[in-house]
Amino acid sequence: MARPFLVLLFLSSLSSFLTPSHSQQQQQQLTLNYYQNSCPKFDQIMQDTITTKQITSPTTAAATLRLFFHDCFIGGCDASVLVSSTPFNKAERDADINLSLPGDAFDLVVRAKTALELSCPSVVSCSDILAVAARDLVTMMGGPYYTVKLGRRDGLLSKSSLVEGNLPRPTMSMTHLIKLFASNGFTLSEMVALSGAHTIGFSHCNEFSANIYNYSKNSQSDHSYNPRYADGLRKACADYHKNPTLSVSNDIMTPNKFDNMYFQNLPKGLGLLSSDRGLYSDPRTRPYVEMYAANQNAFFEAFSRAMEKLSLHGVKTGREGEIRRRCDAFN
Ligand code: HEM
Known part of the structure; x- marks a missing residue:
């Protein structure tokens, strides 16, 4: 007696599987050559x-x-x-x-x-x-x-x-960040790849000042920093209270190049934001950091797919x- 119900249940879940969701339908309406005729230039x-x-x-x-x-x-x-x-x-x-x-x-x-x-x-x-x-x-x-x-x-x-x-904020825990990306449909590897955007650009001192000044009773800075890097940051930001526009490159090694140096920096304690360093210290995300650090092509491939998805x-x-x-x- 239960069979027709089961069949119905099966068909309805099959149809919901085969029928694109609303957001998939929206995405399917986008095309690569959308403006070919309406705006050729x-x-x-x-x-x-x-x-x-x-x-x-x-x-x-x-x-x-x-x-x-x-x-x-x-x-x-x-x-x-x-x-x-x-x-x-x-x-x-x-x-x-x-x-x-x-x-x-x-x-x-x-x-x-x-x-x-x-x-x-x-x-x-x-x-x-x-x-x-x-x-x-x-x-x-x-x-x-x-x-x-x-x-x-x-x-x-x-x-x-x-x-x-x-x-995302740099002060969020890794669990919080992972949940935030997951709630937007992004996997761990995609979250790490997208964070590779920090291979270019700047952060204002106030985004990481709590990690380099009076961090704890025994230490000026967060131990996950390379100590010389932390010293350099303290000097660079010394005036940030008076001058809140002071900022520092996200990727200290190759700030003007989009490459995988951001990931190579992280194991050396050269991640600027605590969310950057967290990607390496957290066992859930570290394997991806290591993979993208070792292989720029793997990073570019993952970043491209993740950006297509984000877009x-x-x-x-x-x-x-x-x-x-x-x-x-x-x-
Ligand atoms: C993992 C979570 C993330 C956190 C916590 C985070 C946080 C931040 C913060 C605090 C800044 C500095 C802003 C400022 O001081 O002006 C920054 C800069 C930047 N972020 Fe992120 N971000 C995250 C992920 C991403 C993603 C996914 C992208 C892009 C795909 C991205 C792209 C950038 C870029 C390019 C800059 C430099 C901006 C500039 O130079 O003007 N970030 N991020």
């Missing part, structure tokens, strides 16, 4: 804008990569982080953790959008601009090239209240979004 305009900006402001690459990550982890890659606050809405970019996102990254998107609007008005989304800019800049810094599907629409919601707790995270299509006329305001 898309690639050229993006390349020109990005190259000019990166040459004049070399910090743009890391800034844009971080901006993209922060966008994608809050409500998906929908350019919600680009929207400015109004008297009625405190937007995502004004959340405490996003205040350190550098102006150069926002500026790059504005420049690309302006150039694209002149060529093909109201066609290219700000979220596609940000996804392509992050990829092109990684490649320009010596990192891998990966494919970015296009056709994202820009989100209709940007709230600072949605940010806190949903972006599709929570993307919006159809009426879930719009093509913003200005990236900093809803239409």
Whole structure:
């Protein structure tokens, strides 16, 4: 008697297995050549804008990569982080953790959008601009090239209240960080690979000062630092109270090159943030650190796949979004 029920149960679980989820359906609507007919100069305009900006402001690459990550982890890659606050809405970019996102990254998107609007008005989304800019800049810094599907629409919601707790902080425990990435669908190896983004860019002294000054009763700094590195950091940040803009390269060895040096640094105690050093001290993540440190191709491959996945995270299509006329305001 129980059979028909079992068969039904089997069929319904089979159909839910075969039917793509809502987010898979969104992702399937994106294509590699989305703007081929509607904006044939898309690639050229993006390349020109990005190259000019990166040459004049070399910090743009890391800034844009971080901006993209922060966008994608809050409500998906929908350019919600680009929207400015109004008297009625405190937007995502004004959340405490996003205040350190550098102006150069926002500026790059504005420049690309302006150039694209002149060529093909109201066609290219700000979220596609940000996804392509992050990829092109990684490649320009010596990192891998990966494919970015296009056709994202820009989100209709940007709230600072949605940010806190949903972006990683260096003060979070490894368990907390692993859970945060897992809740966004990322595995341990993907989390470690994505953290390899810290092979470029800077961190402000206040992000790690608690680890280098008066760390404990017996020690100025966290023991997981190389002692000479900790000394150097203390000197570099000596004035950070007076000058809160003081910052240090995330990768002390090759700060301007996208390579696997970040992972080679970690076993030597040269990880800047406690979340960086934690990747090596935690047995769950250490094997991946060792793998990416030993083999740059393995890192580039893993980073590329993880970035492709990140770039599709929570993307919006159809009426879930719009093509913003200005990236900093809803239409
Ligand atoms: C594991 C969790 C992570 C934590 C705790 C973390 C934390 C941070 C912090 C505190 C900074 C310094 C910000 C500043 O002082 O201005 C930073 C910088 C940066 N992060 Fe992360 N991050 C994480 C993962 C990622 C991921 C997944 C990416 C990209 C895929 C990324 C890309 C960057 C980049 C490129 C910078 C340099 C920004 C610049 O130079 O302007 N981070 N991160």
